[in-house]
Amino acid sequence: MSDEDGLDVAALLERHTEYVAKVGCGVSHFQVMITEHGTQCFRIIRTDGSGTDFSYPHCISQRPPSRKQEVAQAFRRAVRFDLYKARDNFFATHSGSDGLVSCAVTGERITRDEAHMDHRPPMTFEVIVTTFLCGRGLSLDNVPLTTGKDDQVSPEVMDHALSEAFRAYHAGIARLDFVRNSVNLAQASRHRLKDGRITLAG
Known part of the structure; x- marks a missing residue:
């Protein structure tokens, strides 16, 4: 993901209800990944090399799944x-x-x-x-x-x-x-x- 797009995704991530846990030690960059269901989602790559996915609809609605x-x-x-x-x-x-x-x-x-x-x-x-x-x-x-x-x-x-x-x-x-x-x-x-x-x- 480009740096410009990364800034937009970072702003979106701030709305996530698990923001602190998702960011962890800090964000290095973002990727777009394919899930096992064939859909796409964003993936955080942290500064220590670890990573995790996050749902952008969750960020928009600020509502976790029921x-x-x-x-x-x-x-x-x-x-x-x-x-x-x-x-x-x-x-x-x-x-x-x-x-x-x-x-x-x-x-x-x-x-x-x-x-x-x-x-x-x-x-x-x-x-x-x-x-x-x-x-x-x-x-x-x-x-x-x-x-x-x-x-x-x-x-x-x-x-x-x-x-x-x-x-x-x-x-x-x-x-x-x-x-x-x-x-x-x-x-x-x-x-x-x-x-x-x-x-x-x-």
């Missing part, structure tokens, strides 16, 4: 390699000679980089997480998470047995569609649980 969002992120992280495998298998089976597949919503031909995996309603990812926890009598606060670690783009479930149980549950119930990334993001809010449906405390 417990529900953190739990969902952690369970999504638990199944990420299963999702990658499903994507690779789908492209190996359904792609044409051009290496493209059809978007399940628009029918457009899309590349692997353009394809997002969408959990087919009614068993959206939110519903899968909710029913998994409710079936075990667990609340959001019962899920032990790692949070606040350097370069931890998303939290992790600390209970390995719980994480593996979710992977098995997800594998048995999830039905995936492959859609263009812009379509997936646009329709995500329509499938969120509404008031009056099953919810979790936490």
